[in-house]
Amino acid sequence: MKKLLWFRRDLRIEDSMLLTTKGEVLPLFIFDTNLLNILEANDRRVSFIFERVLKLKADLKAIGLDLALFYGTPLEVFTYLKTLGFEEVYAAVDYDAYAKERDHAISSILHFHALNDCYLFEPNEVLKKDGSPYLVFTPYYKACKQLYTQFHALKYVKADQSLANYDYDVLWSIQNGIQKPLHVKLESLGFASLHVNILEPQKALEIFTCKIDAYEEKRDFLDEDATSHLSVHLRFGTISIREVVRYLVALKKEGHQTEPFFRQLIFREFYAYLLYHFPKLAWENYKYSPPVSNDEEAYERFILAQTGYPLVDAAITELLKTGLMHNRARMIVGSFFTKHLMLPWQKGEAFFAKHLLDYDASANVLSWQWCAGTGIDPQPYFRIFNPYAQSLKFDKEARYIKRYLPLLRNVSSASLHNEAYLLHQAISGYPKPIIAHESARKRFLASFD
Ligand SMILES: Cc1cc2nc3c(=O)[nH]c(=O)nc-3n(C[C@H](O)[C@H](O)[C@H](O)COP(=O)(O)OP(=O)(O)OC[C@H]3O[C@@H](n4cnc5c(N)ncnc54)[C@H](O)[C@@H]3O)c2cc1C
Known part of the structure; x- marks a missing residue:
């Protein structure tokens, strides 16, 4: 039986679960119009994905396979492929609301095999004794560590496969039942080709080796290059999560300090796990519903980096x-948006979703709910980051602030952490703080009375 291998969050040939599927196969990638039609023509992610898809195609060719390219909705593409005699499709799991609905629809026309290729653990593998999902990270983390065996990080080896007959040389547009060949170029999809400067994943790991021992100590400092820069690769599967874990196991054997980094990888698992078990978290508060403001002007100033809070605007x-955006900056910005400005986290989440290269529904939604204090296991609602104290601690010399806001380069770093200065001294071309920190804090807390 001919099998469809649908690449989506696993754009690689190394350690690929899809490539363990034996027999006659048609590897494919779909440029999904349901997703592309809501993006702007200069969306960097599309350039990144396009580039990686072409690399995947070349890599597959080098091992005797190829990649068929489609442009349309997955449902239309698979409906068409079914008419060619395909009955089974294999794909890596994807847990966001759109993906679940899409996969459900496809499973009504083809046998759908979901492979757990993006995460170490299956969502139903890590459960409490009573069979319910964990709601708090630390016990979840402990359970993962107990369950973990070397099999979780096993490397998958390619099976014997033959390539199904198909025209692999064009990009097939399939819309309203009509197939049309297009040139294999980004412009065929209506997108501009942009250069996206992302280090290759193996290079990123190699560089990270020198940083891993200091990861915990330095990862929060905004001007330190102390993290792995793997999020985009983990998002699109241009490196396998198992390869990253095997790398950590090897470093641990050499005596390196790997646990803090492993913990972050498990955070990624936890957020995907929560979204799987509680899909409503994508839009609904779990804990409580804080009062929110509809202040359009505040939102505009936020997205234009004009809040007058240097750290927030730099981020x-x-x-x-x-x-x-640096992780610490994401946390401060998320808190500022939901607490200082009292704007709904969903709006901040959507803004990040539009711009983040590593945008991942589970990590983004759950992190925003964490910042707002509304999610499962969030920071308490009354914990309100003081952006000035945060910049003093994590960007003392204001190098991060000045890198992204060069118009502040002649202002002393001490002044940039000092609200009184920013409120009372005019800085040419830069606005005064949108609201004083203490007033914002009191306003937010008072809204709970
Ligand atoms: C408001 C907010 C929104 C976020 N949105 C996203 C998002 O859309 N996509 C995304 O990948 N991360 C998101 N994060 C988490 C985190 O900021 C990024 O994963 C991290 O900055 C990426 O840099 P890195 O790869 O160098 O991370 P490292 O510190 O090197 O961490 C290694 C890997 O662990 C994972 N990871 C680290 N921290 C987290 C976390 N808090 N939650 C989930 N996974 C984590 C990522 O896959 C990351 O690549 C968000 C955090 C906040 C506070």
Whole structure:
């Protein structure tokens, strides 16, 4: 029986579960119009994905396979492929609401085999004694560590496969039942080709080896390059999570300090696990519903990096310029958005979703719910980051702030952490703080009375 191998969050040939499927196969990638039609033409992620899909195609060719490319909705593409005699599709799991609905629809026309290729643990593998899911990270983490065996990080080896007959040389547009061949280029999809500067995953790991021992100590410092930069690769599966874990196991044997980094990988698992078990978390609060404001002007100032809080504006500028944001900055910005500005976390989440290269529904939604204090196992609602204290602690010399807000380069770092200075001194071209920290804190807490 001919099998469809649907690459999506696993854009690689190394350690690929899809490639363990024996027999006659048609590997494919779909440029999904349901997703592409809501993006802007200069979305960097599309360039990144396109580039990686072409690399995947070349890598597959080098091992005697190929990659068929489609442009349309997955349902239309699979409906068409079924008419060619395909009955089974294999794909890596994907837990966000759209993905679940999409996969459900496809499983009504083809046998759908979901492979747990993106995570170490299956969502139903790590459960409490009563069979219910964990709601708190630390016990979940302990349970994962207890369950973990070397089999979780086993390397998958390619099976014997033959390539199904197909025209692999074009990009097949399948829309309203009509097939049309397109040139294999990004412009065929209506997107501009942008250069996305992301280190290859193996190179990122190699560089990270020198940093791993200091990871815990330095990872929060905004001007330190202390983290792995693997999030985009883990998001699109351009490296396998098992390869990262095997790398950690090897470093641990050499005496390196690997646990703090492993813990972050398990955070990634935990958030995917929570979204799987509680899909409503994608839009609904779990704990309580804080009062929210509809202040459009505050939202506009936030997204334009014009809040007058240097650290917040630097972080937003980092996001807009690079498609990424330091984790500590994401936490501060998330708290500021939901507590200082009292804007709904869903709106901040959507803004991140639009710009983050590593955007992942589970990590983003659950992290925003954590910041807002509304999620499962969030930070308490009354914990409100003081952005000035945070910048003093994590960006003392204001190097991060000045890198992204060069117009502040002549202001002393002490002044940039000092609200009184920012409220009372005019800085040419830079706004005064949108609200004083203490007033914002009191306003937020008073809204609970
Ligand atoms: C408001 C907010 C939104 C976020 N949105 C996303 C998102 O859309 N996609 C995303 O991958 N991460 C998200 N994160 C988590 C984190 O900021 C990024 O994973 C991290 O900054 C990526 O850099 P790195 O790869 O160098 O991380 P490292 O510190 O090197 O961490 C290694 C890996 O662990 C995972 N990881 C680390 N921290 C977290 C975390 N808190 N939650 C889940 N996974 C984590 C990532 O896959 C990361 O690549 C968000 C955090 C916050 C506070």
